[in-house]
Amino acid sequence: MTAALVRALGDFDLAEELVQEALLEAVEHWPKDGIPDKPGAWLLTTARRKAVDLFRRKARFREKLALLEGASMRDDMAEGDDRLRLIFTCCHPALSREAQVALTLRAVGGLTTTEIARAFITSEATIAQRIVRAKRKIVDAKIPYRVPAEADMGERLAEVLAVLYLMFNEGYLATAGERASRRDLAEDAVWLAGLMVRLMPDEPEALGLLALMRLHLARADSRFDQHGNLVLLQDQDRSRWDQERIASAMVVLQRAAALRRAGPYQLQAAIAACHAEARSWPETDWRQIVGLYDALLELMPSPVVQLNRAIAHRYLDGAQAALPEVDALAEALDDYYLFHATRAELLRDLGRDAEGRAALARALELTANPAERALLRRRLG
Amino acid sequence: MKYVLLFGDTKERAKQWDSMPEAQKVAAYGPINQWFGKYGSKITGGHELQPERTATTVKFNNGKAVVTDGPFIEGKEVIGGYAEVDVADIDEAIKMAKEWPTGGLVEVRPVVDRGEPQR
Numbered sequence: 119m120t121a122a123l124v125r126a127l128g129d130f131d132l133a134e135e136l137v138q139e140a141l142l143e144a145v146e147h148w149p150k151d152g153i154p155d156k157p158g159a160w161l162l163t164t165a166r167r168k169a170v171d172l173f174r175r176k177a178r179f180r181e182k183l184a185l186l187e188g189a190s191m192r193d194d195m196a197e198g199d200d201r202l203r204l205i206f207t208c209c210h211p212a213l214s215r216e217a218q219v220a221l222t223l224r225a226v227g228g229l230t231t232t233e234i235a236r237a238f239i240t241s242e243a244t245i246a247q248r249i250v251r252a253k254r255k256i257v258d259a260k261i262p263y264r265v266p267a268e269a270d271m272g273e274r275l276a277e278v279l280a281v282l283y284l285m286f287n288e289g290y291l292a293t294a295g296e297r298a299s300r301r302d303l304a305e306d307a308v309w310l311a312g313l314m315v316r317l318m319p320d321e322p323e324a325l326g327l328l329a330l331m332r333l334h335l336a337r338a339d340s341r342f343d344q345h346g347n348l349v350l351l352q353d354q355d356r357s358r359w360d361q362e363r364i365a366s367a368m369v370v371l372q373r374a375a376a377l378r379r380a381g382p383y384q385l386q387a388a389i390a391a392c393h394a395e396a397r398s399w400p401e402t403d404w405r406q407i408v409g410l411y412d413a414l415l416e417l418m419p420s421p422v423v424q425l426n427r428a429i430a431h432r433y434l435d436g437a438q439a440a441l442p443e444v445d446a447l448a449e450a451l452d453d454y455y456l457f458h459a460t461r462a463e464l465l466r467d468l469g470r471d472a473e474g475r476a477a478l479a480r481a482l483e484l485t486a487n488p489a490e491r492a493l494l495r496r497r498l499g
Numbered sequence: 500m501k502y503v504l505l506f507g508d509t510k511e512r513a514k515q516w517d518s519m520p521e522a523q524k525v526a527a528y529g530p531i532n533q534w535f536g537k538y539g540s541k542i543t544g545g546h547e548l549q550p551e552r553t554a555t556t557v558k559f560n561n562g563k564a565v566v567t568d569g570p571f572i573e574g575k576e577v578i579g580g581y582a583e584v585d586v587a588d589i590d591e592a593i594k595m596a597k598e599w600p601t602g603g604l605v606e607v608r609p610v611v612d613r614g615e616p617q618r
C-alpha cells in the first residue's frame with residue numbers, strides 16, 4: 119500500500135506517514151464498526167483521503183493533488199506493479215548495500231526502524247539515519263521509481279536478489295544465543311523472496327533463491343545442539359530436517375529448471391538439494407555436487423566456490439586428491455578461516471598432525487563468531 | 500535533471516596519456532568522439548582538462564587566500580575532464596557513464612537545481 123501511494127505522490131516519507139495515520143484510524147474504527155470487507159482497500163482509501171486533506175492544506179502541493187484525484191483506485195494487479203517498482207527502487211545500485219537492506223525491510227517488508235535496528239544489533243538512530251540518507255539520495259539524485267527496462271533487468275534483478283540473500287544470511291548465520299533475542303531476518307528474507315517470485319514468476323534466479331533459502335531453513339533447527347554448539351552438516355540429525363520445507367523447495371527448484379536458464383542461485387540450491395535428499399553424509403551424491411560446483415565456477419569464478427568444490431572433491435576422491443586444490447587457494451584465501459579449517463582436516467586425514475594443528479590455530483585467529491570458535495577449539499582439543 | 504559526469508583515472512594512467520605521442524592520442528580520441536556524438540543531444544557542456552601538473556589551488560586559510568601549486572585533493576585518482584548532461588534521471592546518466600570508452604572511473608553527480616532561469 120505504501121508502494122501505491124509512493125507512486126501517486128512521489129514522496130516516500132509522506133506515503134509512509136499517511137499509511138501510519140490510516141492504520142491508526144483503523145485501530146480506532148475497526149473494533150467499533152467491524153473489519154471492512156476489503157481491509158486493504160479501506161486503508162488505501164483512508165490514506166488517500168488523508169493525503170487529499172493534507173494537500174488541500176498545503177497549496178504548494180496543488181499539482182500533486184490533481185495527480186492523486188486523477189488516479190483511479192488500483193486493483194491488485196497494479197498494486198503488484200507498485201510493489202515491484204518499490205523493490206527495485208529500494209535496491210537501486212546507486213544506494214549502498216546497507217541502505218538497500220534497511221530501506222527494503224522498512225518500505226517493502228514493513229518493519230519498523232526499531233525492529234531493523236534490533237535485527238542488526240545496532241542503534242535505532244543509525245538505522246533511522248541510514249534510511250533518511252537513502253531517501254534523500256533517491257530524491258536528490260533522482261533515482262527513478264520504476265521497474266527497470268528489459269536491457270537492464272538481469273543486472274538489476276541480481277542486485278535485488280543479492281540484497282535479499284544478504285538479509286537472509288544476516289539472520290541465518292546468527293548464533294544460537296543471538297537468535298533468541300533477534301528478529302528472524304531469515305524469515306523476512308524468505309517472505310520477500312516469495313514476494314519476488316509472485317511478482318516475477320518467470321525469473322528462474324528468483325525461484326532459485328527462494329528454493330535455496332527454504333533448503334537452508336529446513337535444516338536450521340539441527341544446526342545447534344541443546345548447548346548452543348554448532349553442529350556441522352555431516353553430524354546433523356537428519357530426522358530433524360523439515361521435510362515439508364524441503365519438498366516445497368524442490369517444487370520451486372523444478373519450476374526454475376523448467377525455465378532453462380541456469381544461474382548461481384539455482385546451482386547453489388541444487389547443491390543444497392543434493393544434501394537435503396541424501397539419507398546420510400556418506401550416501402551423499404558427491405559426484406553430482408562436484409559437477410554442480412564446476413558449473414557454478416563457470417558462472418561465478420571465486421576462490422570460496424573453488425574451496426567448496428575442493429571439499430566435495432575430498433569426499434569423492436579422498437584428501438590426497440583434494441589437498442593440492444586447496445593449497446592452490448592459499449594466497450587468495452589466507453584471511454578466510456574456513457580455508458585454514460579445511461586444510462587442517464585434510465592434513466589430519468593424511469596424518470600430518472603438526473601442520474594440521476597449526477592450520478587450526480590460524481583458523482581460530484580468524485573468526486570472531488562464538489559458535490565457530492567453540493567448534494574449532496573442540497577440534498584443537 | 501542535470502548531472503555532471505566526472506571522468507577520472509589513476510595517476511599512472513593519466514601520466515601515460517599526458518606523455519602519449521600526438522598521433523596516438525588522435526587515434527584514442529576516436530571512441531571518445533563517438534561517445535560525444537552519440538549523446539550530443541544530451542550533453543550541455545564539458546571539457547577535457549589539462550593534466551594535473553597544470554593545476555593551481557587557491558586555498559583560504561583563516562580568510563587569507565593562499566596560492567599553491569597542484570590539485571586540491573591528493574589521491575590515487577585524478578579528474579581528467581567532465582561533461583554536463585541533461586537527462587531524465589540517474590539511470591540515464593549511469594547508462595552514459597557505463598559506455599564511457601576510456602576505462603578508469605566516472606563519478607555521476609546531480610547538480611543543484613534551484614529552478615533558476617538558464618544563463
